[in-house]
Amino acid sequence: MNRLGCLMLAVLTAGCAFCKKCPASGSTNLQMTVGSRRNISGHWLISVDAYGENSRSIQQLVRDQKGLVVDLKHGATYCQGTETQHLIVNAAVPGAAPPEGYKPMSGLGYYKSYLTPLTWEKAKDKCEEDGAHLIILDSEKETMVIKEFFARKPQISGAAHNVYVHAGVHDRYKEGQYEDVLGTSVPVSGNSLWHAGQPNGGAENCVVGTSIGMYADAPCEWKLAFICEFA
Template identity: 30%
Template sequence: MNSETEARSRTISLERDELKKKLNTLESQYRSVAEERDSIKLKLNITAQPGWTLFRHSAYYISSTKKTWQESRAYCQSVGADLMIINSKEEQDFVNSFKMYMWIGLTDSETEGTWKWVDGSPLTTSYWYTNEPNGGTGENCVETKNFATEKSWNDGTCSYQHNWICEMRFTL
């Protein structure tokens, strides 16, 4: 082979290798988009069932039955959600609008007095009712309870049975 043919062969090999890299990247991106599509389809199928309500970037399931805090959380997780995390005044107003005792996703069962959301994030903004929390080691799970005021949270006994609210977030 002459040097011109060898140079052309090297150039073609480099172009081929670059195209293979691009193809691998595109295939990976396609798989990622397909997985996201399938996840969204599943969420849409779940949230189309009775009991689900859309609000902002999440879907919420408001139970019609009562369970303990842990049973409520297990139900939420079984459908790809979790107990509600309240991140804003608007979400607090939303949950209060149902005027029901409902478990939300806040607990200090790991460390007494250290309130954490079910995703592990610390409590930064709270809506505790007057003189709450007050239950010590006997009341480690949070329920909405007093609807005449924005501040409706009560620390309750986790084994009590209440309705609950699940939150399924949709990422944008």
């Protein structure tokens, strides 16, 4: 669901100083752990920790990253006749720029609000024209995007309600089974992102973000302001 704005890749092997005994001679195993987070500009940062006795395995990993400009630092340790190679790799990949008018939210992504009220379907189409999508709340932190929108007291004319914005979630395909506009299931039970008493079903098959940054279901025909997300 996310585009890579900037990839920082770190490859590190552990030396025998941290081992109780040396690995068996001739081992070519390679173990890796991957983690990710967003930086302040909304770009994804990904780290990779790798360990292996056969240095060619890690070097091949680096060579396979076509298009990367790689900064490589190399070292080696020795233990009971076994040589372990260590590589620290930094690589950067430029990502697509956000659409015009989209502002970054620290650690999340880029967002743009539209004050001209549209139905849920037309709002969805407008976001997609931008190369983005209606806002999807993936965390408690992301509710701040909606809260800050309403805190600015935007001047919205002609909306069905001025305390809601369209969100990228719906149950139009099957009643009670919510999913976001990217096709990912959105649970109801145990999900703290839903407003108290919501969703209440019936003819309300689209989802809005309330002024306190939480989900509620609503009629898809309501014309509301909306927030698009580029991440």
